[in-house]
Every structure is written in C-alpha cells, then in structure tokens.
Amino acid sequence: MSKKTDRRNQLIDIIRAKNGASIKELANLLDVSEMTIRRDLAVLEEDNIVNNVYGAAIYNPDKKYDSIDNYEISTAQTKQDSEKNKIGAFAASLIEPRDIIVIDTGTTTENLAKHIDDTIEATALCYNANILNYLRAKENLTIFIAGGRYHTKTQMVESAEGISLINSMRFTKAFISAAGVHQNLGVTCAYAYEVPTKKAILKSSVEKILLLDSSKFGKVKTAYFADLSDFDVIITDDSLPTEWREEIERLQIKLYLV
Amino acid sequence: MSKKTDRRNQLIDIIRAKNGASIKELANLLDVSEMTIRRDLAVLEEDNIVNNVYGAAIYNPDKKYDSIDNYEISTAQTKQDSEKNKIGAFAASLIEPRDIIVIDTGTTTENLAKHIDDTIEATALCYNANILNYLRAKENLTIFIAGGRYHTKTQMVESAEGISLINSMRFTKAFISAAGVHQNLGVTCAYAYEVPTKKAILKSSVEKILLLDSSKFGKVKTAYFADLSDFDVIITDDSLPTEWREEIERLQIKLYLV
DNA sequence: TAAAAAATGTTATAATAACAACAAAATAAC
DNA sequence: GTTATTTTGTTGTTATTATAACATTTTTTA
Structure with missing residues (x-):
C-alpha cells in the first residue's frame, strides 16, 4: 500500500475515533504539513467519508461507512x-x-x-x-x-x-x-x-x-x-x-x- | 434562562446528529449570532459534551452511548x-x-x-x-x-x-x-x-x-x-x-x- | 542512474474566525 | 411598572486558516 493511502487510512481512523479533528492536530499527529492534510481531506470529502469545515474535518455520520477498514477497498465501492x-x-x-x-x-x-x-x-x-x-x-x-x-x-x-x-x-x-x-x-x-x-x-x-x-x-x-x-x-x-x-x-x- | 437551555439542547441534538458542526452553520440553524453559539459551546465543552476546535464543535465521542436526551438534566438548570x-x-x-x-x-x-x-x-x-x-x-x-x-x-x-x-x-x-x-x-x-x-x-x-x-x-x-x-x-x-x-x-x- | 512524474512542502496573500469590549435587548427582581 | 441583572448582539482588532503558485523532495520508470 502506498504511503499516501496509508496516511489516508490513518486519517480516517483518527477522525472516526474522535468524530472529527482539526487540521493542525492531524498534521501534528501524522507529522506532515497542513497542506498535505488539506489535500487528503479534500479527497476523503469527495468520497463522502468526512465533511470538511473551516479548520477541521468531521466524520460523516452516515452509517454505511461505519466499518471501513481499508481505504483502497472503500474507494472502489464509492x-x-x-x-x-x-x-x-x-x-x-x-x-x-x-x-x-x-x-x-x-x-x-x-x-x-x-x-x-x-x-x-x-x-x-x-x-x-x-x-x-x-x-x-x-x-x-x-x-x-x-x-x-x-x-x-x-x-x-x-x-x-x-x-x-x-x-x-x-x-x-x-x-x-x-x-x-x-x-x-x-x-x-x-x-x-x-x-x-x-x-x-x-x-x-x-x-x-x-x-x-x-x-x-x-x-x-x-x-x-x-x-x-x-x-x-x-x-x-x-x-x-x-x-x-x-x-x-x-x-x-x-x-x-x- | 429556559430559552438558553433550550437552545443548548438543540445544539447538542444537532451536533450529535452530525458528529460536529461549524459555528456558522449552527448560528444559521438556530438563528442567533455566532457569538452566542461560541458562548454556548464553551459551556458545553466545560460539561464535556463537545470538543471545540477553530471554527467548529465536535461531539465528544465518549458521550456517544450515553442517553442524555436533555441537557438540563445533566446540569440541573431551569x-x-x-x-x-x-x-x-x-x-x-x-x-x-x-x-x-x-x-x-x-x-x-x-x-x-x-x-x-x-x-x-x-x-x-x-x-x-x-x-x-x-x-x-x-x-x-x-x-x-x-x-x-x-x-x-x-x-x-x-x-x-x-x-x-x-x-x-x-x-x-x-x-x-x-x-x-x-x-x-x-x-x-x-x-x-x-x-x-x-x-x-x-x-x-x-x-x-x-x-x-x-x-x-x-x-x-x-x-x-x-x-x-x-x-x-x-x-x-x-x-x-x-x-x-x-x-x-x-x-x-x-x-x-x- | 537520470529524467520524468508525482507528491509534498513553503511562502505570501486573501479569507475567515476568535476575541474583547461595549451596546442593546430580554428577563428577573423589586 | 421600574430598576437591576442577565443575556445577546455588534463592532473593531487580532489571530488563525485557506488558497494559489511555486520550490523541493520523493517516487517511477526507462
């Protein structure tokens, strides 16, 4: 799995666990720039996994994404x-x-x-x-x-x-x-x-x-x-x-x- | 006093349903100023109901399985x-x-x-x-x-x-x-x-x-x-x-x- | 390995939110 | 009812984030 996909899976895990997180926090946790987090979150929003608001991402409450454990698999479905x-x-x-x-x-x-x-x-x-x-x-x-x-x-x-x-x-x-x-x-x-x-x-x-x-x-x-x-x-x-x-x-x- | 509690209950309902929401959105939904939402959210954060980040409030994941359906019960207000x-x-x-x-x-x-x-x-x-x-x-x-x-x-x-x-x-x-x-x-x-x-x-x-x-x-x-x-x-x-x-x-x- | 492509980081600027302080309105107390 | 108190709204200022454009690093591929 690519570094990128791996990071996005980590993002989903963190955001799901916390219901949402600020971009700053995510950048610190994954030790990448905020810009990278923003770019990742834009993709995750496209796939309806998160909802992005100013400064943070909120995990999509929609049930059907509750048990995603692999982003690459889930992207195919979505x-x-x-x-x-x-x-x-x-x-x-x-x-x-x-x-x-x-x-x-x-x-x-x-x-x-x-x-x-x-x-x-x-x-x-x-x-x-x-x-x-x-x-x-x-x-x-x-x-x-x-x-x-x-x-x-x-x-x-x-x-x-x-x-x-x-x-x-x-x-x-x-x-x-x-x-x-x-x-x-x-x-x-x-x-x-x-x-x-x-x-x-x-x-x-x-x-x-x-x-x-x-x-x-x-x-x-x-x-x-x-x-x-x-x-x-x-x-x-x-x-x-x-x-x-x-x-x-x-x-x-x-x-x-x- | 009751209006306030009422609004905070509404806030909790909305934020819980969506996992989180931006302050702008909450102000629009409840038809009050953003400042009022911020003040409410500060109180709700004190009570560990939400976590506030820049621009938004995220529903505290620890509360997910609590069944408080009325904020005032938990804080003994009006x-x-x-x-x-x-x-x-x-x-x-x-x-x-x-x-x-x-x-x-x-x-x-x-x-x-x-x-x-x-x-x-x-x-x-x-x-x-x-x-x-x-x-x-x-x-x-x-x-x-x-x-x-x-x-x-x-x-x-x-x-x-x-x-x-x-x-x-x-x-x-x-x-x-x-x-x-x-x-x-x-x-x-x-x-x-x-x-x-x-x-x-x-x-x-x-x-x-x-x-x-x-x-x-x-x-x-x-x-x-x-x-x-x-x-x-x-x-x-x-x-x-x-x-x-x-x-x-x-x-x-x-x-x-x- | 070098060149090409992709991904990530950096910077300056624009956009947006937070905050403090005060004004206005609503509510409670007398 | 009137006054006091609480709550809410507004405004100007400061702080933070978003964005675009470009630079740098990493990864691919020939």
Missing part, C-alpha cells in the same frame, strides 16, 4: 458516489442569485443541496427530508417543501397537495435526477410514486437540468416520466460513451461532463 | 425545559397502536416526537422540520408532512396546500401546543401564520389534546386560534394554579398534571 458528488457540486455552481430552483429527490441532487453556496440569495423547493436538512443550513435561502406521504426508503415526500403547491409556483431552474436513460424508452425512475411530482416540476420550470452519473445511460427502470429531449441541460461524468455524446448533441441539449 | 420534556413524554405515552395523530409545531410537541415509542405502529402528520427528523427515526411509523413555506425561526412549514392535505385526512388524536391561554381571550400562539393550520387540525381530529407548561396560563399572545373549551384533554405541569384547575374541571376537560 467511485460512483464521488461522481455524484462532483455532478452535484457542478450543478450547485449553476445557481445564480434570485434563482427560484426546484430540487428533485435522489442522492445526486442531495449532493447538489450540500454544495449550494451558503450565502446565495435564492428560493428553493424540495420534497426530500435529507435535502431539506441541507437547505435549512443555508443563510439566505427561502425554502419550500412540497408535502405529503414520507417514503422511508427514498426520504421523498409526495402527494396531490404537494403537486398543487408545485403547480402554483414557477421555477427558473429544475434540477432533476433519474435512474435510467434509454434511447427509445426515455427517462425513467425507480418508483411510480415519483412520476407525478417529476412531471409537475418539468411543467413549471424554465430550464430543465438532468443530473445523473454516466452508468445510468442505456438503463431502463420501471417508471417512465420524460423523454431526453424534454431537458435543456445534462450534467454527467466524463465516462459517458461517445454514442451518447452524439445523441445528446443531436438533440441540441447542453452537455456538461465533470 | 424547570420549564424539563417540564416540556415531561409533558412531551407523557403525551407520547397516550399514543396507541393504529392511532392517526397530528403533531403541532413547537418545542413541547418536539419533545413529544422525541419520546414516541420507537416501534409503535401508527400514522403521524407533522409540519415542522425538527419534528420530522425525530419521526423519521421511528421504525413502524407512517409519516406525512404538510408542505409549504419553511419558517427559519420556528422550523414550521405552512401553506394553503398543506392545509388541504390536513383537510383531506382524519386524525384520532391531535397534539397541539400554544403560547398563551387566557380565560376571556382564549388560546393563542406567537405567529399569525400558525393559525390556519392549527384551526385545520382541530377540525379534522377526534380527540384534541393541548400540551403546554403551566407558565403559559394567563398569558396572551398575538394570534388567537381556539377557545379552551375546544380541547378534550390538557397536559401541563403540576405548578398549575388552583383557579385554572377549577376552570378546566368546569369545562369538563380531562386534565393531566405531570
């Missing part, structure tokens, strides 16, 4: 996570002051919520409890939540009344996620209950932005909610096959590869 | 908070299997949510982000949230569509909080935007249960939403003056003193 993270971060950078955005349910859009500028003045509607919790921390964000039945598996909230609220609003940007994109069978998601809400936000938004990692292309899931041509922008990672790049270009959709 | 906690715990004990309950916004009802049996099979509607987070942890609870605009100060969510959702449902028990109860001027709350929602849940529920600590009796706040006679049950603490006990008996309302 590669897709880090792509979702990058896609989310890029999408967040598209948000401009006074935007009225709607954020779809999903882990990719959760990463978007996480990365929204802390001080940007904007309005955001969501319908996912995790996303709501990220949005609540933002200083100048006006928040709406479309209510309804809460689904434990997806943290999504959904109802006819929630859709009414969406229909009564207008958005400058819709950030939408999907579980599959197929050339003939369109854009799909995993659960039928998501469909009416997704259709509603598509109808009420100026710019429709699709967020999904490249592994979703060519896949089909149970619930159809849109065609690829319904979107104005697609954000995905650079592993996207050439044929899909061409198809997206043909449909005159703006494509961002992060 | 009464009002522990009363709210007791009232909430008692109210939670009234919930029976297959109940369909609605939980109003407020710190007392937040305590109720905290104390709901982890495995009880029931349905609950709420419209407060903190309460939602407590309910999400319950295994067999079916959860609804009435959506709308999120209010930072109270963590309440509210809208016409949220009220529509409430009107479309029926509840076996409504747990309602208030900021004031006056013999002539009725039951009041602090913000006008709470009123339509409170009226809606009163209309849709079989049993209407009022939760409030005894200091609220005799008080009047800006927004009127009900008369005392609209309630079937009152849960408060045993400091309730005799004249109020008599009044409640006269109105044939079931009174629980905890």
Whole structure:
C-alpha cells in the first residue's frame, strides 16, 4: 500500500475515533504539513467519508461507512458516489442569485443541496427530508417543501397537495435526477410514486437540468416520466460513451461532463 | 434562562446528529449570532459534551452511548425545559397502536416526537422540520408532512396546500401546543401564520389534546386560534394554579398534571 | 542512474474566525 | 411598572486558516 493511502487510512481512523479533528492536530499527529492534510481531506470529502469545515474535518455520520477498514477497498465501492458528488457540486455552481430552483429527490441532487453556496440569495423547493436538512443550513435561502406521504426508503415526500403547491409556483431552474436513460424508452425512475411530482416540476420550470452519473445511460427502470429531449441541460461524468455524446448533441441539449 | 437551555439542547441534538458542526452553520440553524453559539459551546465543552476546535464543535465521542436526551438534566438548570420534556413524554405515552395523530409545531410537541415509542405502529402528520427528523427515526411509523413555506425561526412549514392535505385526512388524536391561554381571550400562539393550520387540525381530529407548561396560563399572545373549551384533554405541569384547575374541571376537560 | 512524474512542502496573500469590549435587548427582581 | 441583572448582539482588532503558485523532495520508470 502506498504511503499516501496509508496516511489516508490513518486519517480516517483518527477522525472516526474522535468524530472529527482539526487540521493542525492531524498534521501534528501524522507529522506532515497542513497542506498535505488539506489535500487528503479534500479527497476523503469527495468520497463522502468526512465533511470538511473551516479548520477541521468531521466524520460523516452516515452509517454505511461505519466499518471501513481499508481505504483502497472503500474507494472502489464509492467511485460512483464521488461522481455524484462532483455532478452535484457542478450543478450547485449553476445557481445564480434570485434563482427560484426546484430540487428533485435522489442522492445526486442531495449532493447538489450540500454544495449550494451558503450565502446565495435564492428560493428553493424540495420534497426530500435529507435535502431539506441541507437547505435549512443555508443563510439566505427561502425554502419550500412540497408535502405529503414520507417514503422511508427514498426520504421523498409526495402527494396531490404537494403537486398543487408545485403547480402554483414557477421555477427558473429544475434540477432533476433519474435512474435510467434509454434511447427509445426515455427517462425513467425507480418508483411510480415519483412520476407525478417529476412531471409537475418539468411543467413549471424554465430550464430543465438532468443530473445523473454516466452508468445510468442505456438503463431502463420501471417508471417512465420524460423523454431526453424534454431537458435543456445534462450534467454527467466524463465516462459517458461517445454514442451518447452524439445523441445528446443531436438533440441540441447542453452537455456538461465533470 | 429556559430559552438558553433550550437552545443548548438543540445544539447538542444537532451536533450529535452530525458528529460536529461549524459555528456558522449552527448560528444559521438556530438563528442567533455566532457569538452566542461560541458562548454556548464553551459551556458545553466545560460539561464535556463537545470538543471545540477553530471554527467548529465536535461531539465528544465518549458521550456517544450515553442517553442524555436533555441537557438540563445533566446540569440541573431551569424547570420549564424539563417540564416540556415531561409533558412531551407523557403525551407520547397516550399514543396507541393504529392511532392517526397530528403533531403541532413547537418545542413541547418536539419533545413529544422525541419520546414516541420507537416501534409503535401508527400514522403521524407533522409540519415542522425538527419534528420530522425525530419521526423519521421511528421504525413502524407512517409519516406525512404538510408542505409549504419553511419558517427559519420556528422550523414550521405552512401553506394553503398543506392545509388541504390536513383537510383531506382524519386524525384520532391531535397534539397541539400554544403560547398563551387566557380565560376571556382564549388560546393563542406567537405567529399569525400558525393559525390556519392549527384551526385545520382541530377540525379534522377526534380527540384534541393541548400540551403546554403551566407558565403559559394567563398569558396572551398575538394570534388567537381556539377557545379552551375546544380541547378534550390538557397536559401541563403540576405548578398549575388552583383557579385554572377549577376552570378546566368546569369545562369538563380531562386534565393531566405531570 | 537520470529524467520524468508525482507528491509534498513553503511562502505570501486573501479569507475567515476568535476575541474583547461595549451596546442593546430580554428577563428577573423589586 | 421600574430598576437591576442577565443575556445577546455588534463592532473593531487580532489571530488563525485557506488558497494559489511555486520550490523541493520523493517516487517511477526507462
């Protein structure tokens, strides 16, 4: 194992044991410069192992990382996570002051919520409890939540009344996620209950932005909610096959590869 | 004094949930200045609940398996908070299997949510982000949230569509909080935007249960939403003056003193 | 082994947080 | 109610951390 990986495993061990640690402390413990610690922590944050704040790193409380004992193994498992993270971060950078955005349910859009500028003045509607919790921390964000039945598996909230609220609003940007994109069978998601809400936000938004990692292309899931041509922008990672790049270009959709 | 303790309990809850948090984030979440957060965190560090680093507080890992769910118990501070906690715990004990309950916004009802049996099979509607987070942890609870605009100060969510959702449902028990109860001027709350929602849940529920600590009796706040006679049950603490006990008996309302 | 590449360290500057001291507001006491 | 006390907020200053750009060291590879 490389010196670098070894050090990152040590970092994870220390941070996990203490719930979090300052960068200064970590640099002293591992006898490297603070700059090196910062660079390591940026990688660990990409992989959702820690959350970095000014001066310190906090161990990600998410249970699924509780028993990591080898970082190299864990990186393989979380590669897709880090792509979702990058896609989310890029999408967040598209948000401009006074935007009225709607954020779809999903882990990719959760990463978007996480990365929204802390001080940007904007309005955001969501319908996912995790996303709501990220949005609540933002200083100048006006928040709406479309209510309804809460689904434990997806943290999504959904109802006819929630859709009414969406229909009564207008958005400058819709950030939408999907579980599959197929050339003939369109854009799909995993659960039928998501469909009416997704259709509603598509109808009420100026710019429709699709967020999904490249592994979703060519896949089909149970619930159809849109065609690829319904979107104005697609954000995905650079592993996207050439044929899909061409198809997206043909449909005159703006494509961002992060 | 109670406000302070209350805020510190909230701080502990947030920091525990996230393993740690930046001071900026905490100040935004609780809508107080960073200076206040720093002063609170200094106290919590004294009590070994958190470790403070530059820019952030990290939850003390030694406390991980302690079940202090109320800071004031560990420091023997003000009464009002522990009363709210007791009232909430008692109210939670009234919930029976297959109940369909609605939980109003407020710190007392937040305590109720905290104390709901982890495995009880029931349905609950709420419209407060903190309460939602407590309910999400319950295994067999079916959860609804009435959506709308999120209010930072109270963590309440509210809208016409949220009220529509409430009107479309029926509840076996409504747990309602208030900021004031006056013999002539009725039951009041602090913000006008709470009123339509409170009226809606009163209309849709079989049993209407009022939760409030005894200091609220005799008080009047800006927004009127009900008369005392609209309630079937009152849960408060045993400091309730005799004249109020008599009044409640006269109105044939079931009174629980905890 | 030398050259190339990668990783780490250093420095100066910019950004952010801490702190102290005082002002304002809220609460308690009379 | 009014005054005293406590709590919270604000401001200016100081201390600390982040970042970028470049230098140095270490590791790879031919």
